[in-house]
Amino acid sequence: MSHSSAPHDFRAGIDAGLHDTTLRANFRRAMDGLMTKRARQFEDPQEWTRLRALGQEIRQRALSKLPDLLERLEENCTRNGIRVHWAEDVAQANAIILEILQQRGITTVVKGKSMVSEEMHLNAFLGGHGIRALEADLGEYIIQLAGQMPCHIVMPAIHLNKTQIADLFADKLGTSPDGQDAEALTAIAREKLREEFRTAGAGISGVNFPVAETGTLCLIENEGNGRMVTTVPPVHIAVTGIEKVVENLEDVTPLLRLLTRSATGQPITTYVNMISGPRRGADQDGPQEVHLVLIDFGRSRVYADPETRQTLQCIRCAACMNHCPVYVRVGGHAYGGVYPGPIGKILTPQLNGLADYPDHPSASSLCNACVEVCPVKIPIAQMLVRLRNEKAGQGTGAVQDAGSGASRVEDAAWKAWAATYSTPLAYRVASAALTAAGNALPASAPLLKAWTSVRKKPRFAAQSLHRTLKEMGVADE
Amino acid sequence: MSDARANILRRLRAAPAGLTQPYSDWSVLRDRDWSIDDQVGLFRTMAESVNARVIDCVAPEDASRPLPSWDSVLAEDCAARGVRRLAVSAPLAAPLQALWTGSPNRPEIILTADRDTLFSVDAGLTTARGGIAETGSLILWPGPTEPRMLSLVPPRHIALLRTSRLHPTLWHAMTENGWASQMPTNVVLVTGPSKTSDIEQTLVFGVHGPKDLLILLINDH
Numbered sequence: 001m002s003h004s005s006a007p008h009d010f011r012a013g014i015d016a017g018l019h020d021t022t023l024r025a026n027f028r029r030a031m032d033g034l035m036t037k038r039a040r041q042f043e044d045p046q047e048w049t050r051l052r053a054l055g056q057e058i059r060q061r062a063l064s065k066l067p068d069l070l071e072r073l074e075e076n077c078t079r080n081g082i083r084v085h086w087a088e089d090v091a092q093a094n095a096i097i098l099e100i101l102q103q104r105g106i107t108t109v110v111k112g113k114s115m116v117s118e119e120m121h122l123n124a125f126l127g128g129h130g131i132r133a134l135e136a137d138l139g140e141y142i143i144q145l146a147g148q149m150p151c152h153i154v155m156p157a158i159h160l161n162k163t164q165i166a167d168l169f170a171d172k173l174g175t176s177p178d179g180q181d182a183e184a185l186t187a188i189a190r191e192k193l194r195e196e197f198r199t200a201g202a203g204i205s206g207v208n209f210p211v212a213e214t215g216t217l218c219l220i221e222n223e224g225n226g227r228m229v230t231t232v233p234p235v236h237i238a239v240t241g242i243e244k245v246v247e248n249l250e251d252v253t254p255l256l257r258l259l260t261r262s263a264t265g266q267p268i269t270t271y272v273n274m275i276s277g278p279r280r281g282a283d284q285d286g287p288q289e290v291h292l293v294l295i296d297f298g299r300s301r302v303y304a305d306p307e308t309r310q311t312l313q314c315i316r317c318a319a320c321m322n323h324c325p326v327y328v329r330v331g332g333h334a335y336g337g338v339y340p341g342p343i344g345k346i347l348t349p350q351l352n353g354l355a356d357y358p359d360h361p362s363a364s365s366l367c368n369a370c371v372e373v374c375p376v377k378i379p380i381a382q383m384l385v386r387l388r389n390e391k392a393g394q395g396t397g398a399v400q401d402a403g404s405g406a407s408r409v410e411d412a413a414w415k416a417w418a419a420t421y422s423t424p425l426a427y428r429v430a431s432a433a434l435t436a437a438g439n440a441l442p443a444s445a446p447l448l449k450a451w452t453s454v455r456k457k458p459r460f461a462a463q464s465l466h467r468t469l470k471e472m473g474v475a476d477e
Numbered sequence: 478m479s480d481a482r483a484n485i486l487r488r489l490r491a492a493p494a495g496l497t498q499p500y501s502d503w504s505v506l507r508d509r510d511w512s513i514d515d516q517v518g519l520f521r522t523m524a525e526s527v528n529a530r531v532i533d534c535v536a537p538e539d540a541s542r543p544l545p546s547w548d549s550v551l552a553e554d555c556a557a558r559g560v561r562r563l564a565v566s567a568p569l570a571a572p573l574q575a576l577w578t579g580s581p582n583r584p585e586i587i588l589t590a591d592r593d594t595l596f597s598v599d600a601g602l603t604t605a606r607g608g609i610a611e612t613g614s615l616i617l618w619p620g621p622t623e624p625r626m627l628s629l630v631p632p633r634h635i636a637l638l639r640t641s642r643l644h645p646t647l648w649h650a651m652t653e654n655g656w657a658s659q660m661p662t663n664v665v666l667v668t669g670p671s672k673t674s675d676i677e678q679t680l681v682f683g684v685h686g687p688k689d690l691l692i693l694l695i696n697d698h
Binding site: 034047054057058061064066067070071080086092136137138139142155156158161162165181185186189190194197198213214222223224225227228231232242248249250253254256257267269271273274275276277278280284285286294300304305 | 493499592623626648657
């Protein structure tokens with residue numbers, strides 16, 4: 001899977017993002033709004049602390065029994081009439097879905113929002129086989145029309161403003177570009193998609209919480225497209241990562257509270273669907289078939305190491321990106337992968353390899369904003385440091401392409417730094433030399449250039465802090 | 478594809494134990510000492526905060542409170558909003574037919590699970606198995622007498638909810654009623670009408686689901 005193409009050029013994406021003033025304004029407005037709404041939901045620090053502890057424990061408990069829970073989920077889903085499929089990689093997962101659709105002669109599918117299906121590039125794959133896959137979540141519908149990737153995992157089209165969307169609709173749907181507000185644009189999408197829901201051969205959705213105890217697929221959403229795609233067409237295909245399973249039905253309740261409040265600042269979403277099978281007995285409607293595709297795509301490798309495994313606790317709320325000073329400035333597309341922002345920085349290189357995403361672990365100031373808002377307490381900053389070490393060949397080698405970023409120059413520089421700081425004489429000589437001659441170093445010196453091309457060169461003080469403190473009479477310990 | 482299953486499970490089983498906590502403190506969800514009146518008040522506040530309309534009423538035979546009967550509230554609302562074709566849940570069809578017989582200007586009562594008919598009616602009337610005070614949510618439990626589409630595809634959804642069926646939280650509703658041992662094919666929680674803020678974070682109601690949600694709150698507690 002890795003090395004198939006050139007590594008992702010994060011720096012080019014950053015440049016593009018930073019210089020796009022419309023994009024920056026669109027993101028700034030959206031992230032400010034999301035942060036404010038979330039903060040209102042967690043005003044009681046006691047409740048927040050206890051609730052997120054519970055969320056973390058539930059996710060860790062589920063992960064600690066993951067293989068058993070997956071078997072139990074399969075058993076209970078099967079008992080409920082849900083057909084369970086397993087896929088190790090993208091090709092297997094796409095083939096499973098294609099076979100289901102082709103066997104039934106289905107040529108149009110409607111889709112609810114699913115990040116896993118983005119990992120699969122499912123729409124393009126199905127399109128290549130003559131099957132039309134139509135995104136039904138409004139944001140996803142917009143970016144599908146625009147031929148883009150989501151820039152945010154909850155608000156996929158938040159990088160576009162209403163003028164851009166009105167122009168896009170005018171171009172693709174032939175509607176008027178003038179005087180279209182959010183309400184009018186939403187009404188256009190509603191009209192277009194209603195007929196699609198009514199006539200589609202299958203619906204494809206993600207799953208927020210698959211429940212092992214009851215064989216239930218929980219799906220949360222605000223628009224009703226998730227209900228439409230899982231209710232109206234005769235076939236429903238759900239895709240989800242193997243890491244998402246929870247043990248008991250009651251485990252859903254704290255995770256649901258954490259997810260909706262963290263994601264969009266809502267106490268609950270408009271719809272919480274709990275699907276436990278196709279229509280049964282005297283049921284009057286609902287799909288005749290429900291399929292569940294469990295996908296790995298590198299997750300079992302992330303699982304193999306107890307530290308990196310914490311990445312898999314994620315419930316995809318996006319609070320980390322909403323609060324990230326890097327994400328809000330460069331935008332979601334700069335990251336290249338399916339998952340942007342802090343969670344993307346630790347998940348993408350683990351799923352797809354450090355060689356393909358070499359800059360992801362470094363694109364952070366380790367400010368910890370993401371760690372503070374994570375509802376399941378993933379130590380994102382700690383994981384970023386771990387990935388930096390893995391990339392430099394200083395980790396345990398557990399991560400795919402560990403050591404791919406090893407640099408003799410960097411290695412030598414850190415060794416020299418360590419030696420200087422652990423030998424008093426060397427430290428005194430080096431600091432005296434830099435105090436005397438540091439300001440004479442040209443800003444264009446080879447290793448300094450990358451830093452000074454966008455910043456001022458720092459000025460060395462006339463004497464060291466050590467000496468200044470000594471003169472002030474601070475005791476030297 | 479059984480190879481994929483075996484390979485995935487083998488890799489997972491080969492991994493060392495990770496972090497885990499055997500027990501958790503659930504009191505943050507469990508501890509709610511709200512009276513039924515508190516719950517009714519909270520339910521209304523929360524439901525209205527997401528644009529649901531909540532109207533207090535009573536069962537037709539109940540003269541103990543000075544509130545209108547739900548069928549008359551329903552008739553009035555349908556008239557006010559131009560609802561001419563009303564699809565209804567099976568257990569409500571006969572009582573409603575009887576209550577409305579002889580009254581002029583009542584909407585047509587439609588009893589069907591037919592997809593295309595449901596896509597064309599003006600409103601759908603369902604029961605609710607319960608409600609959640611903390612979030613203002615309806616608990617819908619569709620099944621043999623109530624199609625799933627009835628609360629989804631018509632542009633308006635009207636639901637009957639008894640105040641005696643309110644629970645403080647979803648956790649209470651689920652654990653006190655033993656959901657885990659009797660999940661039907663579909664349970665859905667509904668909190669307000671369908672909405673989105675995908676465009677510039679502007680809140681718009683009525684994307685794919687109903688644009689309007691009316692809750693007829695039958696006071697029976």
